Amino acid sequence: MLEARDLTKRYEDGLLALDHLNLTVDDGELFCLLGANGAGKTTTINLFLDFIRPTDGKALVDGINVEADPLGAKGRLAYVSENVMLYGSFTARQNLEFFARLAGQAGRSRADYHMILRRVGLPEKAFEQQVKRFSKGMRQKVGIAIAIVKGAPNVLLDEPTSGLDPKSAAELMALLRELRDEGRAIFMSTHDIFRAKEHADRVGIMMEGRLVMVRTRAELEEEDLERLYLEYMEVEALAL
């Protein structure tokens, strides 16, 4: 379970990037966060990962305060960035194995790693290839594999589908739903309104560091998410 309580971040230059965010993502829930560039999505995710420290409020991972026990919180988190970067001179399997060991998951066989890579849809022949020349889509898949192998009950994804072809993006969303069905809390930021509407249990819209709207899947059945989103964007444009 992921919780933000009055989570606030003001950067050194004075910019208020996140303004008293209150949000809970339950176990077995897939939450999609929409928002224009610069809305504060990455800032939110970075706060959960202890990459930055909050100015106010707190981020909790399964009840663990990230600021107080970053290592304990990180142990219960998996992270997939917008552009997964790996160790180029190692193969996909070697990268996966390294991060598995780092997560305390030693003692798996090569076949185990291959199985996970197969699950995320990486082409078989790429398993034992150096990731140096992998496309972005392939790297994202290895990134998901790393998140899976860690077996963490919470998964954070920062625009994981941006730049992916439609097929890869669809595969990735299907995987996330599987992980959700396994009971994990999944928090993902995205620009992809259609996939958010299709796959998410709840969708939020963030603007200038504030969560301005949250809708459940059921509520979205009756509403047009795209129109809602654009309306909020217009409000923002008018305010500027």
Added chain:
Amino acid sequence: MIWTIAKREIAEAMVTGRVPLLFVLVVIVLGTGMLVMRNDYQARLDAYALVRPDGTEPVVAVPPSPLSVFARELDDAMGRRFQISAVGIQVGETQTSANPLFGAFPTPDWLFLFRVVLGLLAFLAGYDLICREKAQGTLKLLLAGGASRGQIAAGKLLGGWLALLVPVALAALLWLVLAGPLLSLYFRPGDGPAIATFLGLGAVYLTVCFSIAAALSALFHDQTTALVSAVLAWAVLVFVVPGSGALLARQLVPVRPAAVVESENKQAFGRHMVGVFDEIRSAGSIPGHVEMEIFHAGWDRIHAEQDRIGEQAAAEAARLTRVAETMGRLSPAGAFQNAAARVTGTSIHDELALRRRLVEHKNSMLPAAFAHATASGGSFGEFLPPARSLGGVMADRRADLAALALAAALSLLAFFTAVRGYDVR
């Protein structure tokens, strides 16, 4: 956890070719150095064979040391021939008298190669330890991976350190094994501990260089900036600090040039001889043995004064050395230089000890030398070089060892602190 990170670091250095390249480079560098220094040592060994005393002449010749391959320093001074005569100790003329301290000779002995070349390689091995992860984008994934920052720092440091030290150690051992069969360079039976200590000091010095570079890698976010700062730090620590230390020492400590000391010696001789002749002349006609006694008393005065002049010059040189060493110690390169040259027994301290021993020896064999000058024949006692123990040497160099340890501790502290506060974004 730490070992997992270290292993990946080593594996990366292996597959990217960093470790093999480093090994080949160090083999070439140390091998070239050993070959050049072996030839240098051989030349001195040949010269020594020509002047080696046979006990029928009042001559002392100190054999060159094969350890000069590691630190030549003043070994040529020590290989010199010393003629002991009624006029004092004369340095063999065919052999060059070395500038005892500051002839900045870039002799490619292993001390120079470790201090300068391998020191640079150590800086290059560490400069991007942390900022490379940032540049290639893996830092976030690494930090999100379940290891603490301290563990990541320790693992990367350990891996990078092993990827540096193991190839260097292998290359050095390779040449120690090949020295005899390939270069006909043979060490003496008791040289083992000194060689091991020298290499140990080298390893400590390279560790210091590596950890300074690692600290820089965690202070900067950009690889180019880190590289420039690492090369700058290397230049300052290896050249600027010890160099200006030596320069400053020469300004602070007055030392009479060798020529002045020489002329003082000659003046003393002349003055006392005139005194002896005056005494004999004013004594009128005296028996031969009394005249001889006056002569002997004169010699004794000459030697006493010359020994005093020699002691004074030695004291000045020792003081200058101490000051220069103290200043050099501000840099790990200087501390390493101070300690390593002492280990091989070719430092200025060893030269000064040799001279002191030489004066003792001279005084003990003076009667025989005198007889040699007047009559012919006579037997001359064997010259025993000053005794030294490695333990004593290390105790004498504890300030340098402490300086190296302090530099290592400070740079490691800086490294871990910088990693703890490193901005991931």
